[in-house]
Amino acid sequence: MTDVKEISLVKEWLVDVLPYEVFWANEDGSLAYGNQKLCERLGYKSSELTKLTIFDINTTVTPESWKKHWDGLKKNKSENFKAIHKKKSGKFYEVEVFAQFFSNNRKEMICGIMNDISSSSFYKNLINNVESIAKVGGWKLNLQDGSIIVTEEAFKIFGTENKEDFHPSKIIQFIKDEERFRSSIVKTIRNGIPMDEIFETKENPSRYIRSIAKPVLKGDKIFEVVGVYQDVTEQYLKETKLNFFKDVIDNAQDLVYIYNREGKLIDYSNSVADTLGYSRKKLDSATIFELDTGVTEDWWESHFAEIKEKGSVQMEWILTKKDGTRFPVDIVANYMNYQGQDINCAVVRDITKRKERDLKLYQALEEIKSLKNRLEDENEYLKEEISGKINANNIVCESEVYEKVLEQVNLVAPTDTTVLITGESGTGKELLASALHNNSLRKDRPLIKVNCATLPKELFESELFGHKKGAFTGAVADKVGKFTLADGGTIFLDEIGEMPIDLQPKLLRVLQEGEFDEVGGSKTIKVDVRVIAATNRRLEDMIKEGTFREDLYYRLNVFPIYNIPLRGRKEDIPLLAKFFLEKYSAKAGKAFKRLSKKTIDSLMRYDFPGNIRELENLIERAVILESGTTLHTGSWMPSTSKTIDTSNLLTFEEVQKQHIIKILERTNGKVSGKNGAAGILDMNAKTLFAKMKKLGIEKETIFKT
Numbered sequence: 185m186t187d188v189k190e191i192s193l194v195k196e197w198l199v200d201v202l203p204y205e206v207f208w209a210n211e212d213g214s215l216a217y218g219n220q221k222l223c224e225r226l227g228y229k230s231s232e233l234t235k236l237t238i239f240d241i242n243t244t245v246t247p248e249s250w251k252k253h254w255d256g257l258k259k260n261k262s263e264n265f266k267a268i269h270k271k272k273s274g275k276f277y278e279v280e281v282f283a284q285f286f287s288n289n290r291k292e293m294i295c296g297i298m299n300d301i302s303s304s305s306f307y308k309n310l311i312n313n314v315e316s317i318a319k320v321g322g323w324k325l326n327l328q329d330g331s332i333i334v335t336e337e338a339f340k341i342f343g344t345e346n347k348e349d350f351h352p353s354k355i356i357q358f359i360k361d362e363e364r365f366r367s368s369i370v371k372t373i374r375n376g377i378p379m380d381e382i383f384e385t386k387e388n389p390s391r392y393i394r395s396i397a398k399p400v401l402k403g404d405k406i407f408e409v410v411g412v413y414q415d416v417t418e419q420y421l422k423e424t425k426l427n428f429f430k431d432v433i434d435n436a437q438d439l440v441y442i443y444n445r446e447g448k449l450i451d452y453s454n455s456v457a458d459t460l461g462y463s464r465k466k467l468d469s470a471t472i473f474e475l476d477t478g479v480t481e482d483w484w485e486s487h488f489a490e491i492k493e494k495g496s497v498q499m500e501w502i503l504t505k506k507d508g509t510r511f512p513v514d515i516v517a518n519y520m521n522y523q524g525q526d527i528n529c530a531v532v533r534d535i536t537k538r539k540e541r542d543l544k545l546y547q548a549l550e551e552i553k554s555l556k557n558r559l560e561d562e563n564e565y566l567k568e569e570i571s572g573k574i575n576a577n578n579i580v581c582e583s584e585v586y587e588k589v590l591e592q593v594n595l596v597a598p599t600d601t602t603v604l605i606t607g608e609s610g611t612g613k614e615l616l617a618s619a620l621h622n623n624s625l626r627k628d629r630p631l632i633k634v635n636c637a638t639l640p641k642e643l644f645e646s647e648l649f650g651h652k653k654g655a656f657t658g659a660v661a662d663k664v665g666k667f668t669l670a671d672g673g674t675i676f677l678d679e680i681g682e683m684p685i686d687l688q689p690k691l692l693r694v695l696q697e698g699e700f701d702e703v704g705g706s707k708t709i710k711v712d713v714r715v716i717a718a719t720n721r722r723l724e725d726m727i728k729e730g731t732f733r734e735d736l737y738y739r740l741n742v743f744p745i746y747n748i749p750l751r752g753r754k755e756d757i758p759l760l761a762k763f764f765l766e767k768y769s770a771k772a773g774k775a776f777k778r779l780s781k782k783t784i785d786s787l788m789r790y791d792f793p794g795n796i797r798e799l800e801n802l803i804e805r806a807v808i809l810e811s812g813t814t815l816h817t818g819s820w821m822p823s824t825s826k827t828i829d830t831s832n833l834l835t836f837e838e839v840q841k842q843h844i845i846k847i848l849e850r851t852n853g854k855v856s857g858k859n860g861a862a863g864i865l866d867m868n869a870k871t872l873f874a875k876m877k878k879l880g881i882e883k884e885t886i887f888k889t
């Protein structure tokens with residue numbers, strides 16, 4: 185007996201540990217036994233389960249349907265079918281049932297072995313994965329008993345774990361537009377009209393849920409509603425964004441063309457039709473070759489190849505409207521591959537205004553560039569001048585005769601009249617020219633000084649009038665001439681007598697018409713320049729010799745000022761000497777305050793063939809050689825032998841010649857550089873060389889003898 189009981193226990197244990205849910209049911213539907221797996225699944229204790237009936241765990245079974253089922257099984261012995269079981273918690277799950285009929289000792293029973301389909305791991309996982317990737321959740325509402333089943337993803341979509349929330353009356357609480365949802369689902373449930381719509385949720389930020397519901401009919405009755413919820417937020421927003429972009433493109437000023445490889449216009453923005461003036465009908469069937477007659481098939485082919493290689497290409501182009509009007513555009517052509525097709529998406533911008541602006545800007549820039557060059561040249565010139573010498577206020581005058589000269593200067597300065605200053609070298613002609621300029625209305629514009637004696641003949645013209653690059657060998661860049669530099673101001677042409685005769689007509693033209701032709705250029709340049717010329721030569725004699733043009737002479741000699749030599753205004757010597765003494769004392773850090781009477785007397789006796797420049801150099805030398813507060817006579821004083829013997833009157837040029845030779849003897853023939861003759865004579869070395877040449881002084885001859 186014990187053995188039999190033990191075997192029975194082992195059998196029960198075996199059934200208990202089977203991986204399937206197993207029950208035994210009696211003819212009246214009561215459950216005689218349920219294994220452990222079934223109890224766990226349904227959530228009942230074993231003792232509770234045996235108090236239940238099949239109707240408790242499968243709510244779709246009625247006493248009538250059970251009877252039918254019982255009879256069928258009794259006849260067929262076994263059957264396979266799907267069923268939905270209800271847990272103690274109220275939740276449902278789907279099972280596959282293998283049912284078998286047993287009879288033993290007139291006791292009849294049905295044995296059901298169940299396999300949980302929804303928990304069958306492979307399919308369940310597959311379904312779950314597919315659902316979650318697609319963000320699709322399903323539900324099925326049984327309209328007979330109101331029961332609902334919901335898939336896992338559906339729970340996730342609505343963030344709830346309660347399947348009762350999926351009843352249409354409840355799910356509506358998640359939806360923003362409740363009215364629309366209600367009306368659609370009612371139509372499905374009552375009238376069998378399927379629903380497929382997108383609803384926005386109430387959350388913040390909201391999501392977009394596609395809701396599909398379909399009726400399942402049994403006969404003509406709606407038996408169930410199956411539905412799907414899908415979170416389509418991403419797609420919806422993308423689509424909205426795409427629509428937005430399309431709107432933007434359509435409203436943009438830029439023209440957007442989409443061409444295929446064959447050049448057919450496959451899409452375009454509204455602006456294309458509006459700007460070009462073509463009808464949409466025409467554009468819908470147009471090709472690039474019709475819209476732009478400048479585009480050839482070969483060009484299109486190579487353009488397409490280029491954008492395909494580079495991704496995009498930018499270029500400037502001219503577009504033609506339907507009415508023939510042409511306008512400049514900037515094109516950015518982008519390569520795209522859309523649905524396997526090569527596409528050229530061109531964004532085209534009208535740049536008419538930009539081009540106009542560019543042109544104005546270019547012109548303005550050119551003007552600025554030329555002004556800048558001029559300013560730089562002026563600046564360069566002025567810098568050289570500043571490091572040079574003259575201060576126009578330092579005109580020392582005591583003598584009545586010179587006072588008269590200065591009166592003339594004051595009189596003519598404010599006018600634009602051409603002035604010719606004559607006088608010996610070193611009398612202060614350049615100083616007077618500066619005074620004329622500084623007292624004129626042109627004083628804020630430059631005073632450009634040109635020493636005609638120092639300019640090599642071949643560069644004369646280009647120095648005065650400028651040249652274009654390449655005008656002659658060596659003209660490597662454009663050069664602005666002195667007349668252009670002086671525009672608005674004054675030009676001082678020192679030693680005008682040295683101007684080459686063939687250039688004199690050109691100067692005459694500037695004086696008469698205020699214009700000249702640039703060397704090597706095609707332009708006639710107009711200038712507003714006041715001319716002050718100076719010379720120590722007798723131009724009248726030069727006219728007779730044929731080396732100076734008479735017409736130019738008269739045009740220059742409008743207002744002549746004769747600058748008196750120092751020997752003709754000896755009263756100025758004491759004051760000038762004191763002026764230079766103070767100037768060079770300060771410069772050399774000496775203490776000289778005055779000149780002794782004897783010194784002044786000696787100076788007054790001397791005739792100064794080199795005029796004020798000679799006096800100035802003399803004092804400068806004395807300051808270096810002597811010391812104290814009073815300047816006494818010394819070795820620096822010119823010997824009386826150097827004074828002019830009135831009985832043997834020399835010409836001024838002869839005096840100059842002798843003086844220069846004397847200085848050269850002292851400097852051992854050195855002309856330029858430190859302790860050179862030019863420095864002592866306070867002359868530019870080039871000027872001295874020119875002068876020496878003119879006076880026939882040849883270093884070699886002097887020093888040989």
Ligand SMILES: Nc1ncnc2c1ncn2[C@@H]1O[C@H](COP(=O)(O)OP(=O)(O)OP(=O)(O)O)[C@@H](O)[C@H]1O
Pocket residue numbers: 573574578579580581607608609610611612613614615616678720760796797800
């Ligand atoms: N009245 C004056 N008061 C002060 N300094 C003067 C006066 N006149 C001339 N000088 C000075 O004498 C020197 C020579 O003058 P400047 O160069 O003007 O003479 P110039 O007649 O132009 O000479 P050149 O014909 O050789 O060019 C300069 O240093 C100048 O400052």
